[in-house]
Amino acid sequence: MFKKILIANRGEIARRIIRTCKAMNIKTVAIYSEADENSFHVLEADQAFLVGGPRVSESYLNIENILKIAAKTKADAIHPGYGLLSENAVFAEKCEQSGITFIGPSPEVIARMGSKIEARKAMEEAGVPVVPGITHPLSHANEAMNIASSMGYPVMLKASAGGGGIGMQVVHDHESLQKAFASNQKRANDFFGDGALYMEKCIENPRHIEIQLLADKKGNTVYLWERECSIQRRHQKVVEEAPSPFLDEATVIKMGEAAVKAAKAINYTNAGTMEFLVDSNMNFYFLEMNTRLQVEHPVTEEITGLDLVEEQIKIAAGESLSFTQSSMKREGHAIEVRIYAEDPKTFFPSPGKITTLTLPEGKNVRHEIAVRENDTVTPFYDPMIGKLIVKGKDRQEAIQIMQQALSEYNIAGIKSNIPLLREVLSHQAFHSGDTTTSFISRYINQ
Amino acid sequence: MSNLISNMAGSVWKIVVKEGDTVQSGQELIILESMKMEISLSAESSGVVKEIKVSEGDFVNEGDVLVEIE
Structure with a gap:
């Protein structure tokens, strides 16, 4: 079992992790930013070190400084908590390279699940349902209607280049899909110079x-x-x-x-x-x-x-x-x-x-x-x-x-x-x- | 006429107008940043920017006057 864990986080989750470490007889190292000098988690850890300025980029996201403190204090492992560096594959990898256990999954898995498209692919391969949809542009309203029939109404028609809800519409049947296809294609063209539309199933009131x-x-x-x-x-x-x-x-x-x-x-x-x-x-x-x-x-x-x-x-x-x-x-x-x-x-x-x-x-x-x-x-x-x-x-x-x-x-x-x-x-x-x-x-x- | 007043405590992230600019009602003047959230502040009425009371990076409190418009 680990002898010492560095907690690369702040706030309530840092305190939460320290509490469990104490119960397991594991020593803890806290890090803190200049803004968190008097924080609760700093007092409760066995050791605490200033990691950088108040902004997260200077402190809680500062991989180099965090790993320096881990090395200096001879921490065996790093708990990232949530947010901040917890889903950062590069950080997980650098921990491993420094001989420190990252308390979480492997860097490869973090990277794979961090990409929406990759994660969707992995889930489909494993037979887990994903929101049905197509990611290639629809060529014609007829193609849209065929796909809508197979995935079932309502569907969400979306402009590929869209944003701010423009070119996006929920449709409930063939007739309205036909109309929506024409009008949204035109709007997407007018607004974004690109009329490409794609479609996914609309999960209503989820x-x-x-x-x-x-x-x-x-x-x-x-x-x-x-x-x-x-x-x-x-x-x-x-x-x-x-x-x-x-x-x-x-x-x-x-x-x-x-x-x-x-x-x-x-x-x-x-x-x-x-x-x-x-x-x-x-x-x-x-x-x-x-x-x-x-x-x-x-x-x-x-x-x-x-x-x-x-x-x-x-x-x-x-x-x-x-x-x-x-x-x-x-x-x-x-x-x-x-x-x-x-x-x-x-x-x-x-x-x-x-x-x-x-x-x-x-x-x-x-x-x-x-x-x-x-x-x-x-x-x-x-x-x-x-x-x-x-x-x-x-x-x-x-x-x-x-x-x-x-x-x-x-x-x-x-x-x-x-x-x-x-x-x-x-x-x-x-x-x-x-x-x-x-x-x-x-x-x-x- | 109608001054732009901060609606939360935070720092001034971006100032998108200059003194002397004519602004329309609803036009974005300043973007504040606080607790990982950016809040855009817009002019409540049209007018000319008389004085900008803050600089980018300044910390402001709720109720502070940020921009004087007349």
Whole structure:
């Protein structure tokens, strides 16, 4: 097992990783930017080193400086957390070249899943459904109609050179496709000087559901069920839960088995997540694979009792998984909300000094938070300052505990999305499980 | 007439007008950057840029006057 791990990250995830390292008796090295000198994670690590200026390019993305600190402190391994360098194949490769274990999959797998086209190809080869579509330009409306018939309406007609929604249209039948083809071809020509159109199946009112995977280096791969993360703003997740209030058990198993098969096909190792879009008929389509620990991993930890960071470290150290698919059980219902320093209506960032911070306490209430009262939230990094996770015996109880916790959550000095989270959690549509990706625009910000 | 006021704390990423420019209502004047998000600020009414109060890279607070327009 490793003796010392460098954490190439900041904020709540750096603290989260330090916590597990301490429990495993592994020493930790923190890195920090000039803006993070007084951060929580700097205090909690066994050693901490300044890595560079406040901007991420100078500090948390500064591969050379990070590897220098790793060498100087004789760290055996680097945990990249999420974001920043976590999906950077070059960094993973340089770690290996320096004789330091990168806690994640191989650089080859990171690079392959990082390319949308490559990832789509790999999934198709492994038999995982992808959003049906064609990527070559359509020659004629008749060709479009033939393809639309085979993939089924509605379809999305898109201009190859398009952007900003111009030349893009959802069509529901042959007749409207014929009209849309002509008009969009003309518009695309007028706007972009290129009338080429292509088409994909339109997934209407989708849900965003993902499968958590763990794979050791001996070829054992398991899925740890799903997380539903449909409620988003600015294409970033806000509320995550497990199990999904929508999927039936048979579909979960089908998705899980498909994800395991695909992971094996690409020789995936360590923790990873396959994200899917799911339509109202429970058809699922591969979206992308995240080759790292996810922000919302605590939701899975709560229902499985596992520590995913510990599993990542053990896998990276060459250990086999200590359980099999059939020996794993899940129990209860977990919900996570992300606490953002931002205006709850416009979602504009709101850095500044936190003058008051009162966190709710309770048996099934968990905090992953990077800030304290009197800390200043700087404008240099992501607006997420913490996460609140609850667990109940079922969804109803989890919602109740979350509502209670949110009512006691008090942040002052900066704006936060707590008012938005309260609205979501008390909304009838959330209670009934009507959680699609358009939830916030449909029910909250009307 | 109507000044351009910052709607969030962050740094001035780009200034896309000069003093003396005539600007139309809705025209982009300044782009702010904060927490990995770029926010474009536009003129609320037409006029002439009298004074630009900030430089690129400056840190501004919500409510600060960035550009005076008359």
